[in-house]
Structure formats: structure tokens, C-alpha cells
Amino acid sequence: MKNFFLFFLTHTVNTQVYYCGDDSRIGVFNVADCSYTTLPTNNPTIFLADITFTPEGRLIGIGYTADADYLIELFLDNGVRFDTLLEIPSLSGALACDQDGLLYIGGSQVYTYNLETQFFDYLSPLPSSYPFAGDFVFVDDVLYGSAFRFHIESTANQFVNIDLVPNDTFFGETITTEYPQFSGLAKFYDYQQERYRLIGAEPSNIVGPAQSSTFHEIFLEDTTHQALCTLTMEGNPPRGLAGPDDFRTNFALRLDLDEDDSSGRFIDHYISDSLCAVSYRLSDDDVFIRAPESGVDSLVVDIHSGIQQLGEEVLVSVPHPLFQINMASPTRLVAVPLAAVTNEDYADLIRSLRFELTNPDPLPGERRMDFHLYANGQASDAAYAFIRVQPEVELYAGEDYSLELCPYRVANLLQGLGPDAYQEGYWVPALNIDNNFYEPSSGDQPGIYRYIAQEGSCGPDTAMVEVNTTSVPPLNYGGVTADIQDVYLCPGDTAVWTINTDYTDFWFWNSDASSDTTHLITSPIIEGFQVIDNQGCDHYFRTRFLIPEWGDQMQTDYDTLLLCAGTTANFYGREVSSDTTMCEQLTASTSDCGYELCRTFRFEYADTYTLEADICQGESYSWFEQDLTTSGVYEYILDGTQEQCDTLYTLTLNVSPPPTVTQAASICEGESYAWFGQQLTAPDTYEYLASTSNDCDTLYLLDLAAEPVYSTEVEVEIFSGENYTIGDSVFTLAGTYTVPLSTVAGCDSIIHLTLDIISSTATANTLDCNLANAWPRGLRPWQWQCAEPVLLQRWAMYDSQGRRVQYASPQQREQTFTLLSPTAQHQLAAGVYFYELFFLENGAHRRVSGKVVVW
Numbered sequence: 047m048k049n050f051f052l053f054f055l056t057h058t059v060n061t062q063v064y065y066c067g068d069d070s071r072i073g074v075f076n077v078a079d080c081s082y083t084t085l086p087t088n089n090p091t092i093f094l095a096d097i098t099f100t101p102e103g104r105l106i107g108i109g110y111t112a113d114a115d116y117l118i119e120l121f122l123d124n125g126v127r128f129d130t131l132l133e134i135p136s137l138s139g140a141l142a143c144d145q146d147g148l149l150y151i152g153g154s155q156v157y158t159y160n161l162e163t164q165f166f167d168y169l170s171p172l173p174s175s176y177p178f179a180g181d182f183v184f185v186d187d188v189l190y191g192s193a194f195r196f197h198i199e200s201t202a203n204q205f206v207n208i209d210l211v212p213n214d215t216f217f218g219e220t221i222t223t224e225y226p227q228f229s230g231l232a233k234f235y236d237y238q239q240e241r242y243r244l245i246g247a248e249p250s251n252i253v254g255p256a257q258s259s260t261f262h263e264i265f266l267e268d269t270t271h272q273a274l275c276t277l278t279m280e281g282n283p284p285r286g287l288a289g290p291d292d293f294r295t296n297f298a299l300r301l302d303l304d305e306d307d308s309s310g311r312f313i314d315h316y317i318s319d320s321l322c323a324v325s326y327r328l329s330d331d332d333v334f335i336r337a338p339e340s341g342v343d344s345l346v347v348d349i350h351s352g353i354q355q356l357g358e359e360v361l362v363s364v365p366h367p368l369f370q371i372n373m374a375s376p377t378r379l380v381a382v383p384l385a386a387v388t389n390e391d392y393a394d395l396i397r398s399l400r401f402e403l404t405n406p407d408p409l410p411g412e413r414r415m416d417f418h419l420y421a422n423g424q425a426s427d428a429a430y431a432f433i434r435v436q437p438e439v440e441l442y443a444g445e446d447y448s449l450e451l452c453p454y455r456v457a458n459l460l461q462g463l464g465p466d467a468y469q470e471g472y473w474v475p476a477l478n479i480d481n482n483f484y485e486p487s488s489g490d491q492p493g494i495y496r497y498i499a500q501e502g503s504c505g506p507d508t509a510m511v512e513v514n515t516t517s518v519p520p521l522n523y524g525g526v527t528a529d530i531q532d533v534y535l536c537p538g539d540t541a542v543w544t545i546n547t548d549y550t551d552f553w554f555w556n557s558d559a560s561s562d563t564t565h566l567i568t569s570p571i572i573e574g575f576q577v578i579d580n581q582g583c584d585h586y587f588r589t590r591f592l593i594p595e596w597g598d599q600m601q602t603d604y605d606t607l608l609l610c611a612g613t614t615a616n617f618y619g620r621e622v623s624s625d626t627t628m629c630e631q632l633t634a635s636t637s638d639c640g641y642e643l644c645r646t647f648r649f650e651y652a653d654t655y656t657l658e659a660d661i662c663q664g665e666s667y668s669w670f671e672q673d674l675t676t677s678g679v680y681e682y683i684l685d686g687t688q689e690q691c692d693t694l695y696t697l698t699l700n701v702s703p704p705p706t707v708t709q710a711a712s713i714c715e716g717e718s719y720a721w722f723g724q725q726l727t728a729p730d731t732y733e734y735l736a737s738t739s740n741d742c743d744t745l746y747l748l749d750l751a752a753e754p755v756y757s758t759e760v761e762v763e764i765f766s767g768e769n770y771t772i773g774d775s776v777f778t779l780a781g782t783y784t785v786p787l788s789t790v791a792g793c794d795s796i797i798h799l800t801l802d803i804i805s806s807t808a809t810a811n812t813l814d815c816n817l818a819n820a821w822p823r824g825l826r827p828w829q830w831q832c833a834e835p836v837l838l839q840r841w842a843m844y845d846s847q848g849r850r851v852q853y854a855s856p857q858q859r860e861q862t863f864t865l866l867s868p869t870a871q872h873q874l875a876a877g878v879y880f881y882e883l884f885f886l887e888n889g890a891h892r893r894v895s896g897k898v899v900v901w
Contacts, residue, residue, distance in 0.1 A: 063232040063245055064312075065284035066094035066107060072126055075261065075284075077234065077245060080275035087126045092118065096141040096181055096230070096286030098149070100161065101293045102414075102430060103311035106149060108134070108141050108286075117151070117159060123317070132159070132166060140191055141286065142182030145293060150182055152191055156208060156217065170209060170217045181286050182208070183231035185244060185266065190221070192228040192246070203227050205269075222269040226262065230287030235297055242291070246271065247284040259283035298337065299426040301419050303396070305334035314427065319434035321441065322504035324403040325362075328415055328431045333393040340386055341421045347399060349377035352413035352433075358405040359413065364398050392419070401433050408437050441468050441507045443499035448512035451492075452583030457484045459495060459511050467509065468499035484513055489687065516581045519549035523573075523589040525619045530574075530587075534594040541567040541591060545575070553577040556588075567591050602629075602642040610691030611649045612683060622647045651683075652691040658698040662742030664735075669697055677701040704735060704745040712751040714793035719750055726750055756795035758849045763802040763884065765893055770801055772848035777801050787847050797848050804891050815894070817881075822901055823871040830863040830883065836892075838863050841883040851879070876901045 061078040070093050073084040092109040097120065100106060105120040107128070115134040121127045138153030149159040156169040180192025189210060194203040205225045209218040228246035236243050244264040250257045258278045262271040277283075290312045294300070303316035311317055318326045328347070335342070353359050360376035368391050369381045381395055401415065415431040444463025451457055460467065460482035472481070474496045478488040484495070492515045500506035518527040523543045535541055544564045545553060554561050555575045567573055574588030609615055615622045618630045629644040659667055666673040670682045677700055684693040711719055718725040722734045729752040736744045762770050769778045772785045783799040814833035830838070837859040843852035851874065852866065865881075866874075878899055885892035 061234065061236070063234055063287050063289045064097060064105075065230060065247065065288075066097045066286050067279075067282040068093045068095065068285045069281045070094055070126065071281045072097070072120070072122065073279075073284075075247075075287075077243070077261070077274065080261065080277065082277065082279060084280055085122055085126055092116065092128060094285065095139045097288045098141045098143045098182075098286075099288050099290060099292055099312060100143050100147050100149075101145060101313075102147070103313035103315040104161075105288070105312065106131075106141065106143065106161075108138050108151065115153070117149070132164075139285070140180055140182045142184055142189060143292070144184060144187075144189075150189060150208070152182055152193075152208075168212070170213045180228050181231040183233060183244065184292065185233060185242070190231070190266070192225065192231060194227045221266070224269060225264070225271060226260075228262070228264075230284045231264075232287035232289040233292065234289040235291040235294065237297065240297075245274075245287060245289075247287055249283045249285075294427050296424065296427050299342070299419055299421050299424055300334075300336035301396075301417055301426050301429040302334040302336075303329040303417065303429050303431055305330070305332040311430070311432065314429040316429075316431045317434065318431070319436065321436050321439045321501045323435075324408060326401045326433045327397075328399045328401060328417075328433075329396050331397060333396050335389040335393055335419070337389055337419065337421060337426075339388055342387075342389065342392055342419050343383070343422070344420045345381040345392055345395065346418045346420070347379040347381075348416045349401070350414045350416040350430075352411055353377065354409040354411055355403075355405045359401070359403055359408075361415075362400045362402045366395050366398065369395055401431075403435065408435055410435050410438055439504070441499040441501065441504050442466055443468055443471060443497050443507040443509035446510045448514065450514045450516060451484070452581070453515050453518055454486055455515075455583070456486075457513070458482055459484050459513070460497070462511065463497060463509050467497070468501075468507070470501065471497050471499040473497055486515070516579075516583055518585065519546075519577075519579050520616075520619065521546060521549055521577060521579075521585070522587040526616055528616070529585070530589070532590045532592055535567065535570065535591045536594060539568070543567060543573065543589070545577075550577045550579050602644060604644045604646070606646040606648060609647060609649050610686065611651045611694065612692055613649070615647060617645060617647075623649070625649055650691065651694040652686055654694045654696070656696045656698075658700070660700045660702060663701055663703045664743065665701075667697075667699055669699075670695070674699055675701070702742050704743045706745045706747060708747045708749070710749045710751075712753050714753050715755045721748055721750075722746070728752065753793045755793050756797075756847075756849055758795065758797045759800075760797055760844070760848065760850055761800045761802070762882070763804050763891075763893065765804050765891075768893075770799070772797055772799060779803070785848065795847060795849065804893070817865075817894075817896070817898070823874060823876070824868045827864045827868060828866040828871065828898075830865060832861050835859050835861045837886040839884045839886055839891075841865060841881065844880045846878050846880075871900070874900050 062074050062076055064072065065075055065082075066072050070087060071084055072094070073082050075082045092111055095108040095110055095115070097105060097107040105122065107118050107120050109116045109118045109128065115136070115138050117131040117134055118128040119131060121129070134151060134153065134157070136154040138151050140152030142150045144150070147161050149161065150169070151157040151159060155171060158167045158169050159165070180194060182189060182191045184190075189208040191206050191208055192203070193206060203225060204223055205221045205228075207218045207221060209216060225246070226248040229249050230247035231244070233242045233244045235241070244266065246262045246264050248260045248262060250259065258276050260276040261274045263274055264271045290307070293313060300314070302314045304311070304314075307315075316329050320326065347361060349359065349361065357376065361373070361379045363371050363379060365371070366381075368384055368387050370384055372380045372382070374380060379399070383391075396417070401413065413433040413435065415433065417429040417431070419426040444467030447462050449457065449462060459473070459477070460469070477484060477495070478490055479485050484490045492513050495511045495513060497509045497511065498506050499508070520527045522528055522531060523533060523541070525546070533541065542564060547563065553575050555565060555573070557565070557571070557573055565573060570591055570593050572588060572590050574586065577585050577587065579585060607615065613623070617628050620628065622628065625648050627644060627646045629642055631642045661667050666675045669680065674680060680697045680699060682695045682697075684695065686692045713719050718727045721732065722736065726732060726748075729750055732748040732750060734746045734748075736746060760772075764770050769776050771777070773787050775783075775785050777783060777799065780801050780803040783801065785797040785799055787795045787797060815830060815836070817830050838856055840853070840855040842850055844850050854865070856863070878897055880895070880897045882893060882895040885894070
């Protein structure tokens with residue numbers, strides 16, 4: 047996460063130096079206009095004597111307490127914070143750093159400290175045991191210092207250079223004793239004059255509270271100085287100075303990945319510390335390049351240090367139309383322009399570069415990326431990107447809790463979440479004035495507030511705070527809760543105001559500071575009292591008692607009050623929550639003077655919206671985080687704000703059942719019917735819900751019938767010379783035949799015919815019998831009638847497909863034969879049938895055949 051300080055102004059960044067005060071403050075002094083800005087502090091517990099920058103842009107300082115001096119590292123990306131590096135063994139007040147990162151510490155002695163090896167060493171003594179109450183600064187690789195003695199005005203101030211070779215007896219040489227007591231020294235590069243300028247800060251009082259500071263420009267070549275301005279600064283004046291230009295060598299070719307220095311590193315640096323991330327940007331959007339236009343001929347980016355999983359921590363680029371990007375290795379990228387490009391084109395390329403971790407379990411730590419621009423064989427100073435990998439970080443929003451507040455009480459909601467709660471979260475709903483303070487006067491309302499902790503690609507963590515407020519007791523005159531109201535007092539009236547002690551044990555009246563239970567009011571006055579209710583909440587109630595303008599006559603006033611729907615109003619002790627008109631006589635007059643107020647209450651929404659929607663059965667309609675599935679009228683009230691009422695949304699939802707398509711089909715037994723990807727074989731009623739792209743689903747109903755396939759055995763006897771017909775086949779010879787036929791439904795049927803030839807020469811024509819060739823089913827028996835008795839051996843009936851549907855072998859000798867009773871006739875379907883009867887008459891076989899129509 048990055049935090050931005052607005053005081054880093056880009057148009058003056060080249061004339062800035064940083065200062066520290068012994069009251070723990072750090073600020074920025076602008077040499078161009080003698081202005082300054084103080085950075086926000088974080089309640090530090092240590093005071094600052096001096097600060098300096100390192101080649102990598104770290105800010106190192108000397109801090110002190112009542113007990114000891116310390117070498118510390120300072121972080122300014124979220125207020126002034128520090129980390130202790132080591133305890134310094136003697137009083138120290140000066141600090142500088144060379145090109146190799148070696149710190150020089152001046153106090154009662156001169157010491158060095160190597161930041162990389164963490165080796166602390168003695169360098170040399172001081173001139174005549176002077177303490178370095180001033181500062182150190184490197185100019186042209188020479189270390190200069192300002193030294194003076196506390197409390198001894200007769201001893202001259204000494205401006206010296208320090209011999210960098212360890213020596214037990216010799217510190218260097220004194221340059222001049224004519225300079226003021228410079229408590230701070232720093233240099234910065236002036237781009238207009240194209241040279242370094244050396245600045246010194248002189249406090250008006252080096253011992254005790256300083257009143258002001260004078261900033262000087264120092265000229266070492268002739269040991270002169272010139273006052274620039276005198277400032278009375280917030281807090282104590284500067285004790286130490288540091289310049290961000292100390293380690294630049296090529297000012298004509300410069301790359302700054304973080305121009306406003308908002309990351310907390312100050313010399314062409316960028317820091318990315320997004321939690322849970324595996325892909326990181328290498329620069330801010332405000333990439334700055336100082337170079338002659340079209341002068342840069344290449345860009346080189348290296349992962350300099352910090353790699354922990356070789357081959358799984360890589361630089362990543364996207365194709366760019368203006369550059370050829372060569373990956374010499376996964377950790378080194380070289381970009382060469384394909385055509386004439388500008389500095390902004392290089393900046394655009396840099397913004398697209400990323401550092402990625404491909405291992406699913408990356409290791410924590412800081413990775414450093416080095417950037418160099420090249421122009422005509424010259425390299426720019428390095429610009430660094432520092433990637434802080436933090437896979438182990440888990441966001442914690444805090445513990446849920448609830449609190450009850452007095453109606454007007456302000457509360458810090460973040461504080462109740464616990465000391466380990468993430469500090470950079472946000473509230474839903476948002477608090478109106480401050481990020482973390484609940485403040486009713488700004489419009490914050492009681493209810494549930496959710497604190498969301500989220501950063502980078504981390505999954506969010508949420509804590510819930512329930513804010514409840516106590517109710518306002520009805521203690522104002524007339525038993526109302528309003529803190530101020532008007533009451534008309536007619537001439538001769540006496541208003542009796544009695545405090546209801548059920549709600550409070552402590553109060554006092556404004557008019558006389560008494561704690562009487564009852565006050566009598568007979569003349570116009572603004573009366574009231576302050577009270578602490580039974581729940582410990584403060585309240586202030588007031589009533590303005592007024593003489594009405596209409597004198598002794600009863601007066602009735604009418605007004606209309608518009609309120610938000612869903613709220614409750616109070617009308618002289620009566621609650622109102624719906625549209626109505628209520629009247630109240632406000633004084634009990636003893637002089638026929640009275641005042642009646644009739645108020646019309648109207649409860650409205652800020653807006654009302656009505657809409658109608660149609661969905662298909664089985665679907666849902668998303669409406670204000672609800673999934674609706676049934677028809678109906680739904681209402682949703684969207685909460686308003688302090689200035690606006692709620693909004694009412696009304697939805698009429700129509701749920702349409704699927705349209706139905708009815709189908710019918712038949713198959714032959716043993717066959718299948720293809721229907722919506724199914725192979726159906728059994729007769730039944732089937733359903734299928736088919737989806738369409740635009741309309742509701744369609745319900746298909748299929749009534750499937752399975753027509754039978756017949757296999758019939760038919761035995762027939764005919765007389766010689768006769769024939770027997772089945773379908774289109776005619777048979778005249780005895781034998782066994784297989785005849786395939788098709789039913790009305792189109793199904794195959796097989797008739798197995800056994801045909802016998804009777805050799806008798808008798809014919810049926812000699813029989814004097816008759817049979818009706820048409821009859822209605824069920825009305826009367828179907829009978830065969832002969833002139834004289836005959837022996838009926840057997841008879842059979844066939845349908846039009848040749849299938850035998852009736853058969854009997856009565857072996858009866860009768861004159862009238864009942865072949866089918868009315869009940870048996872109902873088993874036959876209407877249609878054409880064929881019959882044959884076999885008789886025995888006078889020893890001869892007789893056969894009679896024909897057809898009959900049944901309806």
C-alpha cells in the first residue's frame with residue numbers, strides 16, 4: 047500500500063532539503079521560496095538530532111532519549127516511524143553517509159558504521175574535545191563538519207574537514223572559525239545554475255528554546271556565507287539537514303520511478319508493498335525522465351538482489367510497438383527503440399513492466415530492481431524499485447462488538463475493534479465526517495456498520511459494529527421529547543412544568559439553577575433545564591412561553607408537516623406514523639383565551655418507482671439481493687440520507703407457466719419412437735420441458751400408443767372346387783400357408799392358414815337357412831334359422847384382415863342357432879366381418895360362408 051504526501055510539489059522538488067527538529071519532527075525546506083512543510087508524526091517516543099540519506103535512499107537518523115543515543119532508520123510513508131539499528135556509545139549530534147553507504151557519526155568522538163556489515167568503528171578524536179553539536183556534509187568527497195562548544199561563548203565555532211583515515215590524535219584541519227553555529231548542513235543540485243549549493247541552518251539560540259532559524263548559502267571557495275531567509279518554524283527549529291541529491295552524479299540523464307517520493311524512499315525510488323500480491327508494478331504513474339529529447343538510446347532493468355526462488359521470480363513485459371524488448375535472462379531486460387521515441391515513450395514502457403512470482407508458495411522479503419538509462423555511452427544514476435513480498439500477511443478487521451451511545455455522543459468505532467485490527471480499512475455504510483468516528487450531528491445513524499479490511503489481492507476480512515442509541519426521555523414541557531418548543535401562554539394563565547422523576551435523578555433549572563421538581567410559569571420566558579437521565583446521558587430541554595397575538599380569543603392554527611415514510615413523529619405526547627390530522631389545545635386558559643393547533647401529518651417517500659416484470663416458471667427474478675420465484679407484488683424501501691427520505695420501489699412480478707403442446711403418436715409393438723433424444727417403446731403419456739432462447743420453456747405432452755402385432759392361427763375347410771381368400775391371396779389347394787398382412791395402424795400381422803379340402807359334393811345351397819347380413823350390436827341375438835333342424839358342427843368369424851375373432855363348436859342339432867348373444871356382440875368393433883358354418887346333413891358335410899356388417 048502506498049501513502050501520498052501532498053507536500054512534495056513537483057515544480058519545486060529540485061530546491062528541497064529535509065530537516066529534523068529535536069521535537070521529533072521532520073519537514074521539508076524549499077530553498078526557492080523559503081517555505082517549509084512539516085510531515086505528520088506518529089506519536090514518536092524518540093527525539094531527533096540529525097538525519098542523512100544513503101545511496102539506496104534510506105533515511106537514517108540519530109535519535110536520543112533521556113538515557114541514550116541511537117542510530118535509527120526512519121520511515122515516512124505512513125507518518126514518522128522508526129526502527130532502532132544500534133545504541134551509540136557517546137553523545138552524538140552529526141551524521142553523514144558516503145557513496146559506499148558508510149555512515150559517519152559525530153559526537154564526543156567520530157565513529158563509522160557500515161550498514162551492510164553492521165560494523166561500528168572509531169575514526170578520530172575531535173578538535174580540542176569539541177562536541178559535534180552541528181552537522182556533517184560531503185562535498186566533492188570531502189567530509190566537512192560544523193563544531194562548537196555548548197555554553198562557552200569565548201570558544202570560536204570551527205568549520206572543519208575530517209580526515210577519513212583512522213587516526214588517534216589528528217582529526218583533520220580547521221577551514222574557518224568565521225561561520226555561524228550551523229546546526230544543520232546539506233547540499234542540493236540547482237538545475238538552473240547547474241551546480242551544487244551548500245545550505246546551513248543557524249538557530250537563534252543553540253541552547254534552550256530557539257525562537258527562529260536563519261538559512262544561509264555557504265561558499266567554501268572563499269569561506270563566506272549569505273543569509274537567505276529567517277523563519278519562525280512550528281516546533282523547535284532544525285537540528286539537522288539532509289539533501290536528496292547527495293548521491294546523484296549524472297543530472298543531465300535522470301530517471302525517477304516515483305517523482306513525488308511518496309513511497310518513503312527519497313532518491314529515485316519506488317516501493318510496492320501490496321499485500322498478498324504475486325504480480326507487482328515497478329513504478330508509479332508519475333515516472334519522471336530528465337534527458338534531452340530523443341537522446342536516450344536504451345533502457346536496462348535488472349533484478350539486482352533479493353531473489354529467493356531462482357527461475358520463479360521474473361521480469362515480465364508486454365509487447366510495445368516502439369521498442370524491441372530483449373530478455374537476456376528472466377531477471378534482465380533490455381529495451382531498444384525501433385524508431386525515434388520520446389522520454390514519455392520510455393516512461394510509458396516502464397509503467398507496463400512488472401515483477402512476477404510464479405511459485406505458488408513465494409517467500410517473503412524485499413527484492414530490488416535497478417533501472418539505468420543510456421544515452422551516447424553515458425549511463426544515468428540508478429533508479430531503484432523495491433518490491434516487498436508479504437505472502438504471510440493475513441488481514442484482520444477486528445472483533446465484532448456492539449455499543450450503546452447517548453443520542454448525541456461521538457464514538458471512535460475503530461478503537462473498539464481491538465489493537466490488532468487493520469488500520470487502513472473502510473466502513474460500510476461510510477461514516478460521514480471522519481473515517482472512523484461515528485458522529486450523529488453529521489448524519490450518522492444507529493445501525494450496523496461493517497468494517498472492511500482489504501488490500502491488494504488479499505481476501506477481505508470484515509468486522510461488525512452494532513451502534514444503538516438510548517431514547518430521549520419525554521421531559522420537555524407537556525411530556526414531549528423535543529429539545530425546544532413553543533407554547534402560548536394566555537393572559538392570566540399559569541403553566542405548571544413538573545419534571546418526571548421516573549427518567550432522572552439529577553437536573554437543574556436554567557432560570558434559577560435550582561433542582562425543584564416543579565416550576566410555575568406565568569409570564570413570557572424561555573425556560574428549560576439540563577438533565578442527566580437514568581442512562582447517564584446529558585440532555586437540554588427548553589420551552590419558549592409566548593403571549594399570543596390574538597389576545598383573549600380562542601385561536602386555531604392549521605399547518606401541514608411533511609415527514610419521511612417509515613418514521614415516527616410526536617405530537618404533544620402522541621406518536622404519529624401514518625397520514626392523519628391531529629389537534630391539541632395547548633393551554634388551559636382561565637380567561638377564555640386558548641390556542642389550538644391542528645396539524646396534518648403526511649408521510650411520504652422521496653421517490654416511488656413502480657415496475658412490472660415477467661418471468662417463466664422455474665426462473666428467478668433478482669431484485670435488491672432477493673431471488674423472487676413466485677407471482678406477487680413486492681416492495682423494497684431504499685434507505686435515504688439525512689437530507690432525503692427513503693425511496694419506495696414496487697414490483698409486480700408475473701410468473702408465466704410454460705405453454706403446452708400436445709402430441710399423439712403410435713408405434714407397432716416392438717418398435718421405438720424417437721422424441722427429444724429419447725427412444726420410447728412403451729405406450730404412455732410423456733412430458734418434456736424444452737428451453738428456448740427468448741420465450742418461456744415449452745411443455746410438450748406426448749400420448750404414445752403401441753399398436754399390436756398379430757400372429758393368428760386359422761384353420762379352414764372348404765369343399766372341393768371352392769377357394770379361400772385372405773387379403774389379396776386366394777387359396778384353392780389344401781395345405782399350410784403363411785400370409786403377411788398390414789393392420790389399419792400399419793403394423794405387420796401374420797396369419798398361419800391351415801386349409802383342408804372336403805371331398806363331399808354337397809353344397810350349402812340345399813340348406814334352407816338364413817342369417818341376417820347386418821345388425822346393430824347389442825340389440826338382439828345373432829341367430830341362424832333353418833327350415834328344419836340341422837347339426838351345426840362348428841362356426842368361425844374373421845375380421846377384414848383375416849384374423850379369427852370368434853369360434854365355437856356346439857355340435858348341436860337345432861332349427862335355430864344363437865351364434866352371438868347381445869353381450870358378446872359388444873366385444874366386436876363396428877366393421878365388416880366374414881363367417882363360415884359347417885353342418886352335417888344326411889351324412890354329408892355342408893359349409894356356408896358369407897359376410898355381415900356390424901354397427
